[in-house]
Amino acid sequence: MREFELIRHFASLAAAEGLNLLDDAAVFTPPLGRELVISSDAIVQGVHFLPDDPPDLVARKLLRVNLSDLAAMGATPLHYLLTISVPPATHDDWFAAFAAGLAVDQAAFGISLLGGDTTSTPGPISLSATVIGHVAPSCALRRAGARDGDGLWVTGTIGDGALGLRALRGDLPDPGGYLADRYRLPRPRLGLSLHGIASAAMDVSDGLLQDAGHLARASGLSLRIDAALVPLSPDARRCARLDLCLTGGDDYELLLAAPQSHEIALSRECDRAGLAITKIGYFRGGSEGVETVNAPEAIGTAAGWSHF
Amino acid sequence: MREFELIRHFASLAAAEGLNLLDDAAVFTPPLGRELVISSDAIVQGVHFLPDDPPDLVARKLLRVNLSDLAAMGATPLHYLLTISVPPATHDDWFAAFAAGLAVDQAAFGISLLGGDTTSTPGPISLSATVIGHVAPSCALRRAGARDGDGLWVTGTIGDGALGLRALRGDLPDPGGYLADRYRLPRPRLGLSLHGIASAAMDVSDGLLQDAGHLARASGLSLRIDAALVPLSPDARRCARLDLCLTGGDDYELLLAAPQSHEIALSRECDRAGLAITKIGYFRGGSEGVETVNAPEAIGTAAGWSHF
Numbered sequence: 001m002r003e004f005e006l007i008r009h010f011a012s013l014a015a016a017e018g019l020n021l022l023d024d025a026a027v028f029t030p031p032l033g034r035e036l037v038i039s040s041d042a043i044v045q046g047v048h049f050l051p052d053d054p055p056d057l058v059a060r061k062l063l064r065v066n067l068s069d070l071a072a073m074g075a076t077p078l079h080y081l082l083t084i085s086v087p088p089a090t091h092d093d094w095f096a097a098f099a100a101g102l103a104v105d106q107a108a109f110g111i112s113l114l115g116g117d118t119t120s121t122p123g124p125i126s127l128s129a130t131v132i133g134h135v136a137p138s139c140a141l142r143r144a145g146a147r148d149g150d151g152l153w154v155t156g157t158i159g160d161g162a163l164g165l166r167a168l169r170g171d172l173p174d175p176g177g178y179l180a181d182r183y184r185l186p187r188p189r190l191g192l193s194l195h196g197i198a199s200a201a202m203d204v205s206d207g208l209l210q211d212a213g214h215l216a217r218a219s220g221l222s223l224r225i226d227a228a229l230v231p232l233s234p235d236a237r238r239c240a241r242l243d244l245c246l247t248g249g250d251d252y253e254l255l256l257a258a259p260q261s262h263e264i265a266l267s268r269e270c271d272r273a274g275l276a277i278t279k280i281g282y283f284r285g286g287s288e289g290v291e292t293v294n295a296p297e298a299i300g301t302a303a304g305w306s307h308f
Numbered sequence: 309m310r311e312f313e314l315i316r317h318f319a320s321l322a323a324a325e326g327l328n329l330l331d332d333a334a335v336f337t338p339p340l341g342r343e344l345v346i347s348s349d350a351i352v353q354g355v356h357f358l359p360d361d362p363p364d365l366v367a368r369k370l371l372r373v374n375l376s377d378l379a380a381m382g383a384t385p386l387h388y389l390l391t392i393s394v395p396p397a398t399h400d401d402w403f404a405a406f407a408a409g410l411a412v413d414q415a416a417f418g419i420s421l422l423g424g425d426t427t428s429t430p431g432p433i434s435l436s437a438t439v440i441g442h443v444a445p446s447c448a449l450r451r452a453g454a455r456d457g458d459g460l461w462v463t464g465t466i467g468d469g470a471l472g473l474r475a476l477r478g479d480l481p482d483p484g485g486y487l488a489d490r491y492r493l494p495r496p497r498l499g500l501s502l503h504g505i506a507s508a509a510m511d512v513s514d515g516l517l518q519d520a521g522h523l524a525r526a527s528g529l530s531l532r533i534d535a536a537l538v539p540l541s542p543d544a545r546r547c548a549r550l551d552l553c554l555t556g557g558d559d560y561e562l563l564l565a566a567p568q569s570h571e572i573a574l575s576r577e578c579d580r581a582g583l584a585i586t587k588i589g590y591f592r593g594g595s596e597g598v599e600t601v602n603a604p605e606a607i608g609t610a611a612g613w614s615h616f
Contacts, residue, residue, distance in 0.1 A: 022451060022452070022526055023380075023381065023450055023451050023510075023526075024347060024376075024377040024378075024380035024381055024451070024510055024511055025345045025346060025347035025377045025378060025380070025381045025383070025439075025441075026345070026346050026347065027343050027344070027345050027381065027443070027448045028343065028344045028345070028346060029343050029344070029445070030338035030344055035335050035336065035337050036335070036336045036337070036338055037333045037334070037335050037336070038333060038334050038336060038389065038422055038423065038438075038440075039332060039333035039334065039389070039423055040389040040390065040391050040423060040424050040425055040436070040438055041391065041425045042391035042392075042393050042425050042427050042434070042436065043427070044393050044427055044428070044429045044430075044431070044434070046430050047427060047428055047429060047430070048427070068332075069332040069333045070332075070333060072331075072332035072333070073331065073332055073333045073335065075333070081346065081347070081348040081438055082348065083348050083349065083350035083391075083436040084350075085350050085352050085434055114346055115346065115347055115348060116348050117348055117349045117350050117436070119350050119351070119352055119355060119356070120352070120355055121352045121355060121431065121432065121434060122352075122354050122355070122431070122432060123352070123429065123430070123431020123432045123434070124429065124430060124431045126350070126352070126393055126429060126431070126434035128348070128350065128391040128425070128436040130346075130348055130389055130438040132346075133333075135335070137337070140335045142331055143330060143331050143332075144330070202331075202332055203332055218330055218331075
């Protein structure tokens with residue numbers, strides 16, 4: 001299967017540097033005077049997406065969870081590679097729909113395919129992507145860099161993806177389908193120019209409290225989060241499951257640290273990009289971890305202070 | 309599981325550019341004045357390796373099948389990224405052995421880890437790697453480029469991997485374990501300087517005859533292969549399964565096209581690298597495909613002329 005499938009379905013997606021997917025590898029001239037930013041993420045059927053999720057949305061989710069890592073570094077995306085492991089009986093229609101999803105997001109994010117691999121698997125569909133972007137030298141955003149007193153900010157709304165997964169499983173109501181859509185189609189927060197404004201950044205993929213803990217630890221600090229300030233969509237608010245919103249994951253929003261002196265610049269830059277941003281806490285000295293106030297009982301102290 | 313596993317087991321393998329695997333992506337300054345060569349390949353338990361293959365050898369096979377793609381392009385390897393999807397109950401020992409295998413081949417091939425992802429899967433172990441290498445501008449070897457009259461050459465010996473798989477399944481004798489070892493541990497043919505000598509190149513992963521067909525087609529030519537000239541190891545010869553050797557795959561040798569005027573240079577360069585190389589046929593005009601003479605009956609005309 002290997003290269004036949006890939007070439008037949010995906011050749012039209014290839015960058016010139018992908019050599020029409022006809023060679024053993026892509027050859028690629030890096031943009032002059034820029035650093036490259038590169039990340040790989042895998043998604044597995046039944047773990048990161050549902051067996052009946054439409055293939056075009058699965059393809060777009062694969063790209064978007066990867067692009068979210070570039071967004072966290074402040075990078076501009078350029079290219080990607082794919083590996084696709086599917087059951088031998090996978091129908092041509094699946095590949096066609098998957099490729100159509102890739103085409104939509106290639107256009108949306110200005111990226112093109114460099115290469116990859118298609119194999120069979122006796123198990124569930126397993127996908128990986130590697131995304132390549134670029135930044136000006138020494139301008140990548142990092143997790144380490146927050147300072148004592150910096151505010152903790154988060155883009156967009158939190159919890160929609162985690163609630164959407166429960167909705168798709170029939171465990172929560174989702175009358176308009178908004179939450180399910182947020183689960184299936186993350187919004188990588190690309191396009192912000194935050195070098196010199198944010199002191200640290202990461203994307204929220206494993207749950208807000210857990211990832212905030214990572215950000216604090218990477219900076220050698222502790223963190224106080226006010227759960228009452230965490231931005232929720234109207235649909236999420238209606239579910240009344242703040243516990244899931246704070247810990248559920250699948251957000252693909254950005255967590256940012258910024259000193260008070262840069263708060264206006266941060267708000268302006270997010271405004272320019274049409275992106276809401278909310279201050280939900282602040283960094284402080286010490287190694288106690290993440291203290292969460294106004295959290296629901298279900299979170300408890302354990303999660304509030306975990307991961308240190 | 310995601311990043312905890314990766315960081316705990318793999319941080320010591322990370323390049324400086326991998327930021328200790330603690331950020332969302334790696335930041336990497338491409339070597340000045342070089343083109344980057346990049347490729348992704350996936351391997352799946354039960355398809356590309358056996359459930360009881362030792363984890364350190366699985367890790368090395370993953371790297372080596374990817375490095376073989378760089379070898380085919382004439383590139384020097386630099387870095388890699390990994391995605392690892394394993395059952396939730398996978399023991400720490402598995403990760404430790406897997407990481408130990410990576411460490412051995414990082415040293416052997418002069419590469420280091422940039423990043424990646426660890427996820428759980430309800431299915432078999434699914435692995436992918438992306439390898440990054442570099443070449444001088446416009447010096448990458450390509451599949452298209454062979455000319456009418458060029459010789460077809462192959463490095464090393466053919467069929468050991470395919471026979472080794474049968475041996476590990478108990479279908480063929482392999483008293484010294486040589487064939488099994490060749491299946492488990494490909495030898496990517498890196499380190500040759502073939503720009504200006506070879507007119508086309510690719511690696512043999514899907515079977516000699518099939519891949520030779522790809523090389524001919526990419527160059528707009530046909531090919532005549534003398535099966536009697538295909539180099540076999542003593543262990544492969546003992547199996548007397550030339551049909552499997554010609555079509556079995558898992559060779560990870562290089563297929564090269566070279567004009568007669570460069571045959572001495574080609575032999576010298578392979579000699580310098582301590583690598584055997586054998587002429588097994590020649591390219592010719594037309595679009596008839598691959599004609600194989602002296603092939604065993606089991607191959608038949610079908611395979612001899614397939615894939616065009």
